[in-house]
Amino acid sequence: MGDLLTGLAGLDLFAPKYNWKSELSAQYEMSRAIHSYAGTVEELINYSDHRPTRLELEFLFQNKAEEYDFLTFWMDKRGQWKKFWLPSPSTGFFLDTPTVIGVPSVIVRGNRFAEFYKGFERIFIQLDNGDRLSFQINSIAQDQPLPGKDTLNLGAALDRIVDQADIALFSLLLCGRFEKDVAELAYITMAISECKISFLELPKEYPA
Amino acid sequence: MVVHTGLLYEGAIRVDEEVQPFYSPVPEFPDLAILLSAMAAGIRAVTATASGALADEMTFAAGPLLNRVYFLPRIVDGGFIVQDTEQDITIWNAHESQSYTISAITDSQPDGTTLDHPATPITITPETNLFHLLTLLRAGPPFQDTTYTYNIAPWSFVLTIQGRRIEAFLYDPDWRSPFKVGYSFLTILARSKRFVEQRRALYEKVKRKLEAAFWFNGLEMQQFSYDLRRFHAQVLGVPIFSEPMHPTTSPLQGSTFTIVSEDIVDYWNLRNATKFVLFKDLEDKTINEVKEIASLDTGIRKLTFTNQIAAIFVQAQTVIYPVCLSLIGEVSPRFLTDDLAQVELSFEEFKSG
Numbered sequence: 305m306g307d308l309l310t311g312l313a314g315l316d317l318f319a320p321k322y323n324w325k326s327e328l329s330a331q332y333e334m335s336r337a338i339h340s341y342a343g344t345v346e347e348l349i350n351y352s353d354h355r356p357t358r359l360e361l362e363f364l365f366q367n368k369a370e371e372y373d374f375l376t377f378w379m380d381k382r383g384q385w386k387k388f389w390l391p392s393p394s395t396g397f398f399l400d401t402p403t404v405i406g407v408p409s410v411i412v413r414g415n416r417f418a419e420f421y422k423g424f425e426r427i428f429i430q431l432d433n434g435d436r437l438s439f440q441i442n443s444i445a446q447d448q449p450l451p452g453k454d455t456l457n458l459g460a461a462l463d464r465i466v467d468q469a470d471i472a473l474f475s476l477l478l479c480g481r482f483e484k485d486v487a488e489l490a491y492i493t494m495a496i497s498e499c500k501i502s503f504l505e506l507p508k509e510y511p512a
Numbered sequence: 513m514v515v516h517t518g519l520l521y522e523g524a525i526r527v528d529e530e531v532q533p534f535y536s537p538v539p540e541f542p543d544l545a546i547l548l549s550a551m552a553a554g555i556r557a558v559t560a561t562a563s564g565a566l567a568d569e570m571t572f573a574a575g576p577l578l579n580r581v582y583f584l585p586r587i588v589d590g591g592f593i594v595q596d597t598e599q600d601i602t603i604w605n606a607h608e609s610q611s612y613t614i615s616a617i618t619d620s621q622p623d624g625t626t627l628d629h630p631a632t633p634i635t636i637t638p639e640t641n642l643f644h645l646l647t648l649l650r651a652g653p654p655f656q657d658t659t660y661t662y663n664i665a666p667w668s669f670v671l672t673i674q675g676r677r678i679e680a681f682l683y684d685p686d687w688r689s690p691f692k693v694g695y696s697f698l699t700i701l702a703r704s705k706r707f708v709e710q711r712r713a714l715y716e717k718v719k720r721k722l723e724a725a726f727w728f729n730g731l732e733m734q735q736f737s738y739d740l741r742r743f744h745a746q747v748l749g750v751p752i753f754s755e756p757m758h759p760t761t762s763p764l765q766g767s768t769f770t771i772v773s774e775d776i777v778d779y780w781n782l783r784n785a786t787k788f789v790l791f792k793d794l795e796d797k798t799i800n801e802v803k804e805i806a807s808l809d810t811g812i813r814k815l816t817f818t819n820q821i822a823a824i825f826v827q828a829q830t831v832i833y834p835v836c837l838s839l840i841g842e843v844s845p846r847f848l849t850d851d852l853a854q855v856e857l858s859f860e861e862f863k864s865g
Contacts, residue, residue, distance in 0.1 A: 352706045354707075368779065368780075369778045372780045378695060378718075379718055382699070382715065383696070383697030384701060385699050485699055486695070487694070487695050489693050490692045491690050491753070493687070508706065508708045509709070
């Protein structure tokens with residue numbers, strides 16, 4: 305049926321195949337400070353409500369076409385310069401109920417995302433057939449329609465029925481950039497290559 | 513006049529004792545005598561219409577343009593010299609009645625060039641063009657920095673020739689260690705504690721770094737050792753080993769194109785970051801040639817070059833690689849015996865102009 309990519313605010317989507325041969329690692333950058341004199345009480349200073357995620361990613365390009373697509377994307381972003389969307393590689397939601405065509409909402413199992421929700425978040429669904437869906441979350445109805453289930457109200461209606469069994473990845477979209485200015489491809493053969501690269505979320509640059 | 517693609521130059525007109533910059537937007541230099549006579553006729557006609565009979569006494573051409581000696585071009589920038597390249601040097605005596613004499617032509621560091629001219633002294637009669645053929649040779653020093661000085665009393669005209677030569681890196685990598693290509697940009701970045709960022713990209717185009725491991729044994733180790741001393745300040749044509757191509761056309765010698773068997777539509781370096789390719793015989797390393805790409809047709813897998821292939825290649829044992837013009841970076845040798853070594857090499861792309 306094809307992709308249904310909405311709510312991306314003009315930024316490119318980078319949704320490569322992750323290489324799960326190696327474990328993906330993530331770091332969470334804290335932004336806080338504790339002020340105190342020796343022997344006194346401490347005061348906690350919070351610089352930012354949203355701490356960025358740093359992901360160490362590894363890709364395996366199995367043919368020259370995949371390599372070409374990655375290099376074209378890399379050249380456009382010029383290393384650290386331009387931001388883009390990257391699906392979080394870890395599952396963020398379980399779909400509780402199959403979606404309904406024409407309805408701009410999905411029902412997911414309650415996972416306390418609603419308590420973190422700020423309003424700029426986007427979801428990304430990768431289906432088993434390769435189709436990709438993205439939506440901005442406009443609001444969340446916690447414990448609706450039933451306790452233990454949350455309804456995510458989306459910025460656009462779904463155009464197909466999606467069941468949890470059809471989903472390869474259902475996660476948040478992260479807005480960020482490459483963390484380094486160098487992408488190194490190591491060629492195992494002339495056509496097959498690996499690339500390790502890190503991604504840094506930009507919490508202050510999410511489109512509204 | 514013969515000008516080959518790839519030869520970039522800018523010239524300057526010497527107008528008697530004044531030097532006026534002259535930038536030629538196209539390589540072909542028009543026949544100035546024909547051009548100026550047409551201009552003079554046109555301006556005379558226009559002036560006569562506007563001002564009557566007085567205009568015939570003085571024309572634009574006879575004033576600022578004629579009665580001078582022109583010497584073009586003054587600077588020849590050969591860029592990366594991968595083939596013999598020819599360029600006419602034009603000396604035009606635009607005086608209407610006075611002859612001049614080239615009393616001597618002296619050179620400085622002429623290796624890698626030839627300049628064809630008659631023996632001096634050479635008389636230039638009025639309204640005469642002389643053409644001296646300058647050739648930049650494929651073989652020559654790594655850095656071309658040559659001058660020819662024309663003594664045409666009372667002036668001296670200096671012709672400056674510059675360029676660099678590409679030396680092909682002909683060793684084959686050890687694929688047990690991955691061949692690596694790093695694609696770099698440079699970003700200036702400022703970041704606050706609240707994660708607000710300002711970013712500015714300093715590179716418009718990517719800069720590459722290549723890394724590979726090589727085995728050297730016996731005589732080849734000696735050859736590499738001496739090559740390394742020679743290469744230390746030389747621009748090398750290093751193959752992108754991950755984008756090999758095999759020609760399907762034969763014979764290659766004398767042809768300006770070849771069709772390859774690989775689907776080059778997904779060869780990123782070939783399509784986006786390479787001006788040159790290396791032809792290499794797989795069995796005889798001494799047979800090789802660097803060619804400048806004129807055009808690529810990914811649909812029919814055709815590579816067209818700026819001039820003919822000179823060397824004799826056997827189609828079945830020839831491989832073609834895009835090359836990255838690089839300088840040798842780090843060299844890490846590991847000696848297993850007195851004449852067996854594994855050497856890890858890095859090459860840093862050289863961006864010129």
